[in-house]
Amino acid sequence: MSQQLLGVQARRTSSKVGVRPHRRIPRHEAVGLWLSRVVIWFVILLTLAPIWFVVEAAFNPTNAYFSLGLFPSHPSLGNFAYLFHQTNFMVWVKNSVIVGFSVSVGQVLVTSLASFAFSRLRFWGRKYGIMVLIILQMFPNFLALAAIYTALAKLNLLNELWVYMLILMGGSAFNIWLLKRFFDSIPKELDEAAFVDGATVWQRFTRIILPLSRPMLIVIFIFTLMGSFSEYILAGIILETPNNYTLALGMYGLISNQFAKNWGDFAAAALLSAVPLAVTFGLLQKYIASGLMGGVKG
Amino acid sequence: MAYSTAAERPARVRRVRVSGSERLTAYGFLSPAIVSLSVLSLVPMVFAIYIAFTNFDANHFLSYQWVGLQNFIALFNPNDPLFSVFIPTLEWTLMFAVGATAINYLVGLFLAVVLNNPRMRESSIYRSLLIIPWAVPGLISILAWQGLLNQDYGQINGFLHIFGLPAINWLGQPFWARISILMVNLWAGFPFMMTVSLGALQAVPAELHEAAAIDGASKPQQFRYITLPEIWKLSLPLLIPSFAFNFNNFNAVYLLTGGGPPRPTNEFVGYTDILASAAYKMTLTFNLYNWAAAISVVLFIVVGTLSWINMRYTHAFEEADTQ
Numbered sequence: 001m002s003q004q005l006l007g008v009q010a011r012r013t014s015s016k017v018g019v020r021p022h023r024r025i026p027r028h029e030a031v032g033l034w035l036s037r038v039v040i041w042f043v044i045l046l047t048l049a050p051i052w053f054v055v056e057a058a059f060n061p062t063n064a065y066f067s068l069g070l071f072p073s074h075p076s077l078g079n080f081a082y083l084f085h086q087t088n089f090m091v092w093v094k095n096s097v098i099v100g101f102s103v104s105v106g107q108v109l110v111t112s113l114a115s116f117a118f119s120r121l122r123f124w125g126r127k128y129g130i131m132v133l134i135i136l137q138m139f140p141n142f143l144a145l146a147a148i149y150t151a152l153a154k155l156n157l158l159n160e161l162w163v164y165m166l167i168l169m170g171g172s173a174f175n176i177w178l179l180k181r182f183f184d185s186i187p188k189e190l191d192e193a194a195f196v197d198g199a200t201v202w203q204r205f206t207r208i209i210l211p212l213s214r215p216m217l218i219v220i221f222i223f224t225l226m227g228s229f230s231e232y233i234l235a236g237i238i239l240e241t242p243n244n245y246t247l248a249l250g251m252y253g254l255i256s257n258q259f260a261k262n263w264g265d266f267a268a269a270a271l272l273s274a275v276p277l278a279v280t281f282g283l284l285q286k287y288i289a290s291g292l293m294g295g296v297k298g
Numbered sequence: 299m300a301y302s303t304a305a306e307r308p309a310r311v312r313r314v315r316v317s318g319s320e321r322l323t324a325y326g327f328l329s330p331a332i333v334s335l336s337v338l339s340l341v342p343m344v345f346a347i348y349i350a351f352t353n354f355d356a357n358h359f360l361s362y363q364w365v366g367l368q369n370f371i372a373l374f375n376p377n378d379p380l381f382s383v384f385i386p387t388l389e390w391t392l393m394f395a396v397g398a399t400a401i402n403y404l405v406g407l408f409l410a411v412v413l414n415n416p417r418m419r420e421s422s423i424y425r426s427l428l429i430i431p432w433a434v435p436g437l438i439s440i441l442a443w444q445g446l447l448n449q450d451y452g453q454i455n456g457f458l459h460i461f462g463l464p465a466i467n468w469l470g471q472p473f474w475a476r477i478s479i480l481m482v483n484l485w486a487g488f489p490f491m492m493t494v495s496l497g498a499l500q501a502v503p504a505e506l507h508e509a510a511a512i513d514g515a516s517k518p519q520q521f522r523y524i525t526l527p528e529i530w531k532l533s534l535p536l537l538i539p540s541f542a543f544n545f546n547n548f549n550a551v552y553l554l555t556g557g558g559p560p561r562p563t564n565e566f567v568g569y570t571d572i573l574a575s576a577a578y579k580m581t582l583t584f585n586l587y588n589w590a591a592a593i594s595v596v597l598f599i600v601v602g603t604l605s606w607i608n609m610r611y612t613h614a615f616e617e618a619d620t621q
Binding site: 025029032033036037039040043044047048049050051053054056057109110111113114116117121122123124126131133134135136137138139140144145146147148167169170171173174176201205226229230231232233237247248251252255263266267270273274277278281282285288289290292 | 439
């Protein structure tokens with residue numbers, strides 16, 4: 001609606017200012033524009049087709065998923081019913097939501113504290129600190145598996161959801177860098193003025209920097225949330241009993257045992273768990289774009 | 299503002315005096331990150347580097363010994379069985395990491411340039427649609443692709459069938475399995491690159507184009523000599539982590555093909571195994587911890603060095619000495 005209005009406005013201005021009101025778009029540009037549109041439509045089609053296939057499979061009761069039509073011939077909610085009655089789907093969702101939200105909150109806290117230090121405070125190691133941390137995190141972290149597993153087994157802490165969460169909460173050097181770059185783009189005068197007025201470092205951080213960084217904190221929150229939903233390796237070694245399974249473990253189990261039989265159920269589970277996340281992601285899209293580019297000034 | 303100069307002076311004086319305590323405060327702020335990174339990254343890393351110099355495997359589980367460089371020599375010795383595991387896997391890892399990053403970036407950049415046309419008024423709708431793959435958690439989409447690419451039941455082959463094309467054994471043949479991995483990676487990865495490129499495109503100062511236009515540069519020339527270098531400069535800091543990420547992109551391989559199809563020449567790694575998934579299998583399936591550790595150390599040296607060179611070159615991750 002508002003976009004239409006903007007369009008009308010833009011057209012009006014252009015016809016007022018335009019040198020040739022009878023032909024606003026030069027012919028070769030119009031051709032180029034339509035060519036671009038066709039290319040984009042084609043790419044959108046290719047991008048969304050696989051998603052449509054999954055949606056279709058979710059509503060297709062027969063599991064014989066060689067259905068060639070655009071819609072399943074006898075759509076039903078059978079797969080969803082199976083998911084709720086015959087599997088632990090709700091338990092997986094509950095665990096994933098608990099893990100996802102706790103880990104994301106924890107990550108935002110750890111990251112923002114460290115980023116504030118890198119952006120505003122002076123200390124030994126500041127210059128190359130983030131670089132070293134990023135390079136250190138490139139060490140393949142599944143190698144920690146053997147070490148983590150042995151340690152947890154000795155401490156009798158395996159199969160505990162909170163232990164798994166705690167491990168995922170560890171600082172991420174890339175997030176620290178992203179957020180630090182955002183903090184850098186907040187004018188220093190703002191918090192330095194407060195400093196002069198007697199604010200403590202902590203107040204500078206919580207009263208000035210954090211409220212101004214809300215968009216970027218949201219971005220880090222959603223990135224971490226998405227990441228935790230995809231975490232498979234650690235979950236696989238720490239969480240042993242089905243009542244502790246996360247969506248990742250449950251869904252991997254669905255598709256890897258008796259693949260052909262469970263494809264429809266898997267598709268239903270994929271749909272139910274991906275849609276809420278995708279909608280959230282879509283709503284935050286503008287923050288994500290500006291957050292990634294944040295602080296980089298051309 | 300006379301007020302600000304007056305205010306700055308006491309601040310300076312104060313900062314010099316409390317710099318010791320500022321340092322302490324800084325470490326306080328950093329400690330949660332440093333402690334968790336140390337426990338979860340540094341300690342296991344040191345442990346793994348140590349293991350790489352021992353004969354720690356299922357047969358020497360309780361009493362393993364220091365063997366020096368033996369594991370590393372084996373990695374590069376053509377007569378050693380480890381060589382046939384390592385070198386082909388390393389080649390494919392490099393191909394995958396470079397290929398996936400480059401393809402995703404080029405496609406993302408291309409779409410961004412097309413969408414950045416100011417005459418395309420509806421382009422924000424297109425952008426929202428194209429970003430959808432990014433909004434789906436990777437694990438879910440990769441597992442779903444595993445189903446879609448299934449040779450007998452998968453809808454991709456069903457789709458090809460409509461056009462009279464023969465079914466392809468996507469995940470069962472070395473060539474097609476590799477294509478599948480790159481394709482799925484492109485599907486999931488181009489929205490990120492597109493977003494980054496669009497951000498970079500919009501950050502290119504308009505004055506540059508105006509100045510160039512006055513100097514008589516054509517639109518293609520402006521694109522080639524102004525837009526591209528600017529985008530490159532802005533997106534490079536995000537390309538490097540993306541390359542390093544792909545180098546270790548375990549999920550992209552393991553959840554799609556499990557590393558297969560298997561190689562006839564050895565039982566340990568398949569045609570699509572990258573070093574990350576190979577090390578994972580060495581650890582969990584074959585209990586060859588020393589081999590896994592040695593592979594990881596080499597992996598780390600390669601990725602770390604490349605990234606370090608790139609970072610020094612772009613200065614993106616450095617902080618100026620003065621505030």
